Amino acid sequence: MAALGRDFDGIVAANALVAVDDEHDPEGGTTAFERAHVAFLMEQARGHLAELDGALQRLERGTYxxxxxxxxxxxxxxxxxxxxxxxxxxxxxxxxxxxxxxxx
Incomplete structure (x- = not known):
């Protein structure tokens, strides 16, 4: 999660330094895709962490x-x-x- 967060922050920071017009900039589509991809990976990792939290709760209840x-x-x-x-x-x-x- 931390590494993905750093990746996402790096993409956002790099785009902040340049006036990016995703519609007209040939690199705009790529950076938009990178942001969306990293955001998806972060959401997926959050889901896995929630599943593991649930497993720990079941372990504590004795139902794991x-x-x-x-x-x-x-x-x-x-x-x-x-x-x-x-x-x-x-x-x-x-x-x-x-x-x-x-x-x-």
């Missing part, structure tokens, strides 16, 4: 690794690849949602 779809345990291999996973592979498949089993 429990599928929110069916209540079964999420395989450790899936959690190793996606530590913030909230569903097992079966429930994560598009169009497949099993009803959550009742809590014991």
């Amino acid at each position: 690794g429990e599928c929110e779809g069916c209540g079964s345990r999420i395989p450790p291999e899936r959690l190793e690849i996606r530590p913030a996973a909230t569903t097992c592979v079966s429930c994560a498949e598009p169009g497949r949602h099993r009803p959550r089993r009742p809590a014991h």
